Amino acid sequence: MLIINNFEEYKSHLGKELGVSKWHRINQEQINQFADATLDHQWIHVDREKAETEGPFKATIAHGYLTISLIPYLWKQIAEVRNIKMEINYGIERFKFGQPVLVDSEVQLKAKLVSIVNLRGVTKVVIEATLVIKDHPKPAYNGDVVFLYHFIA
Template identity: 55%
Template sequence: MNKLTIGSLAELEQHVGQELGVSPYLTITQAQINQFAAATLDNQWIHTDPARAAAESPFGTTIAHGYLTLAILPYLWHEIATIQNLKMQVNYEIEALRFNQAVTVDSAVRLRANMLSVTNLRGIAKTRIGVTLEIEGQKKPAYTGIITFLYHFQ
């Protein structure tokens, strides 16, 4: 996969209406799930108790927190694109996020990103990016939505 490199607002605008790329797969481990549970105080057994999840969960195993799968979005986005010449990047908005399918432990996920729009806000680039978190071997994605970043170029 060729990582996209963008260095200006004008370069961002050239990608409107295009698929920007797909990240490499990332495997979600039980250790990650447990660390996320500890950080967010969300220790529900469906995430953190493999034995109980195997016995009682409809998934037959533990699942990642939906918000864990969302929290890895910036990492996966940076696997797709490098935005250079920045003073600052701001996570601005999430629209129309829909969790479609649970991500079971040890599943591999990847991000697919499409540039929906770029707006020039007095030199700040407001980008709306359509995102889909795909699960390896599954037809239904973990989630779909629109993420908005503000890029303050130098």
């Protein structure tokens, strides 16, 4: 795991891959819980029987936003940013879904530092996030996530 203690340490990683998370299996229970939380019960996600017989993937698939919502959890496995008062998920930019994540697939986050700037004491970083699906050549998605860090002076 990468340990980052301050702005200068963070900046030293500019343009570099920061690391990869552990593999995470997305099972039907997690998909169903996400459907309940977001009120998105489209059959392609929650109806295993219909998905297997009528669906284009012959299995249920994870919601795209479910896979995006895993970023904070998977990011914490890649880097620990210390000496901060606050960390804010500030935004997502230019995200594209490459392929669906079938139920019981394992996914892994790869992170690269694209930019970092000090905005009068607030550090804004842009991380290129790629969600890899185990045993698949094409990622589930690729895009940029933006974090704001308030380092302790």
